[in-house]
Amino acid sequence: MALPRVLVLTSTLPAREGDGTPAFVADLARELGREFEVRILTPAVPGGAPRERLGENVEAIRYRYFPSRWEDLADGAMLENVRARRSRMLQVPFLMGSMAVALRRELREFRPDAIHAHWIIPQGIVARTFAGAVPTVVTTLGGDLYALDGSLARAQKSRVVRAASAITVMNEDMRARVVGLGGDPSTTHVIPMGARFTALSRDDRQVSKPATWRHPVHLLAVGRLVEKKGFDVLLEALRRSRARIDLTIVGDGPERARLEGLAEGLPVTFRGQLRREELDDELAHAGIAVFPSRRASTGDQDGLPVAMLEAMGAGCAVVASDLPGLNEAIEPGHSGVLVPEGDADALARTLEVLAEDQELRAALGAAARERARAYSVEAVGEGYRDLFHRIIAKAPQHAGR
Numbered sequence: 001m002a003l004p005r006v007l008v009l010t011s012t013l014p015a016r017e018g019d020g021t022p023a024f025v026a027d028l029a030r031e032l033g034r035e036f037e038v039r040i041l042t043p044a045v046p047g048g049a050p051r052e053r054l055g056e057n058v059e060a061i062r063y064r065y066f067p068s069r070w071e072d073l074a075d076g077a078m079l080e081n082v083r084a085r086r087s088r089m090l091q092v093p094f095l096m097g098s099m100a101v102a103l104r105r106e107l108r109e110f111r112p113d114a115i116h117a118h119w120i121i122p123q124g125i126v127a128r129t130f131a132g133a134v135p136t137v138v139t140t141l142g143g144d145l146y147a148l149d150g151s152l153a154r155a156q157k158s159r160v161v162r163a164a165s166a167i168t169v170m171n172e173d174m175r176a177r178v179v180g181l182g183g184d185p186s187t188t189h190v191i192p193m194g195a196r197f198t199a200l201s202r203d204d205r206q207v208s209k210p211a212t213w214r215h216p217v218h219l220l221a222v223g224r225l226v227e228k229k230g231f232d233v234l235l236e237a238l239r240r241s242r243a244r245i246d247l248t249i250v251g252d253g254p255e256r257a258r259l260e261g262l263a264e265g266l267p268v269t270f271r272g273q274l275r276r277e278e279l280d281d282e283l284a285h286a287g288i289a290v291f292p293s294r295r296a297s298t299g300d301q302d303g304l305p306v307a308m309l310e311a312m313g314a315g316c317a318v319v320a321s322d323l324p325g326l327n328e329a330i331e332p333g334h335s336g337v338l339v340p341e342g343d344a345d346a347l348a349r350t351l352e353v354l355a356e357d358q359e360l361r362a363a364l365g366a367a368a369r370e371r372a373r374a375y376s377v378e379a380v381g382e383g384y385r386d387l388f389h390r391i392i393a394k395a396p397q398h399a400g401r
Helices: 024-032 078-084 086-109 120-130 151-163 172-180 231-240 257-262 277-286 306-314 344-356 358-375 377-394
Strands: 007-010 037-044 051-055 056-061 116-118 136-139 166-167 188-190 217-222 245-251 268-272 288-289 317-321 336-341
Touching: 007 024, 007 086, 007 120, 024 037, 024 056, 037 086, 051 344, 056 086, 078 086, 086 120, 116 336, 116 377, 120 136, 120 151, 136 151, 166 172, 166 377, 172 188, 172 231, 188 317, 217 231, 217 277, 217 306, 217 344, 231 257, 231 358, 245 277, 257 268, 268 317, 277 306, 288 306, 288 344, 306 317, 317 344, 317 358, 336 344, 344 358, 344 377, 358 377
Parallel strands: 007 037, 007 116, 037 056, 116 136, 136 166, 166 188, 217 245, 217 288, 245 268, 288 317, 317 336
Antiparallel strands: 051 056
């Protein structure tokens, strides 16, 4: 018996396995591939094969959308790429047009039973316009929902969420915003992206390893070097703190040069974007992982960083800003510590306490590891498989065929 088919639209997919690009779309697609035939449509990026298998029942197809010399809108986070260089806006209509052409081709050839559009803008817009009767699940991770808030963008988002068969978001605040745009409360669900915990458990890495506990305590921060990640707040907290810690920052982005300037004279190492195995090694040596997210001047903010979930799964003592999503994953004082957004003094004091209290770090890390089980890619994948089975069952038979 043929498997039902799901066509995934996204703009974030590693060019190569483990290259450091966020892999949550690929991970979820593999989980869907347990019970569905999955095809991913994604823009071309340097080093990415035009067509490749990502696992059993999962195939990725990359479409071209601009002359290769300038084709870089989807190489990283699109919103941040545009903010870094406004001329990239010229690529947007070409990307959307090429996505529409690729979608129409797959509607004829792949004949999906359902579509999964990651992000309301632009994937959700293209799906709403060209997918016809094929039921569509729209997932937003935060950037398009929080940051794109002009009247035109709001009107487009409203049309997409009203037409969607289901919407998934990362936290309750995002759910309320989608419902405010006209989304159906009964089909708007909080289902975050799943995190991979393979080989990250501290049980597997001998939690008593001396390097984990002796001073200085290793502090790790992971994420795009952009305003909403709050790394400038972290650097200011480190400057004010008397804690015996050193800091490693993993990630790259448009704010790197400014952050390196702010870090001058501090025990900070910038590692850039790391391969999966290298990030695993950093997590293995981290005593504390910190996620000082904040609301950016554009309105953008994190929904629920997968990197934070991975740090929890690795058994790190996690410190994060008290923001929607982050404060839903962390049980304050049990599976992590929450600090006020943008408060460098509060963050400095928290780091001082944790750096000097080995037993507290160990307790927080153990509880975080247990808490993270609910956010594993396997657990999240099960929720998405159930959702797609339900919306396909409700749709007219073989709508895409």
